[in-house]
Amino acid sequence: MEHGAHFDLIMGFWGEAARDEDRLSVSLEYHIVDGIPSFMVIDARPRPFAQAAIAGRALDRSEVIGTDMAxxxxxxxxxxxxxDDRLAELFPGLCEAEASHQVQ
Known part of the structure; x- marks a missing residue:
């Protein structure tokens, strides 16, 4: 069975002194390729979470790939x-091998 999911992350500084501008939105898409779980960085800007004022800027895929942020x-x-055991169905066999990080 094929599954897919989006993982939308807000990364950066948090706490009382942190501002929205101190955080960036990054989005990854999860899917199974040839039976192997895989994450792929995608553009965060079109994702609904990127419209929230909690992060200063949503990053495009090209701004993430090849960086420490990736x-x-x-x-x-x-x-x-x-x-998270609730996600076990999405990640068959992940306990035996970590998900593949394919740059596509």
Missing amino acids: GFAFKMVDAIALG
Whole structure:
């Protein structure tokens, strides 16, 4: 069975002194390719969450790929996938092998 999901992240500084401008929106799309779970960075701007005033700017895919931000975003979705039992159906076999991070 094919599954898909979007993981919309707001990354940056939080706390009393933090401003919306201190945070960025990043979006990843999850899908299964040849039976392997895979995340792919996509443009965050068109995603509904990017309209919220909580982040200063939504990043395009080209602004994330190849940067430290990409690595951090992939680590975040891996932690979510491995740590939330409610998502087990989306990630078959993920406990045996981490999801693939394909640059497409």
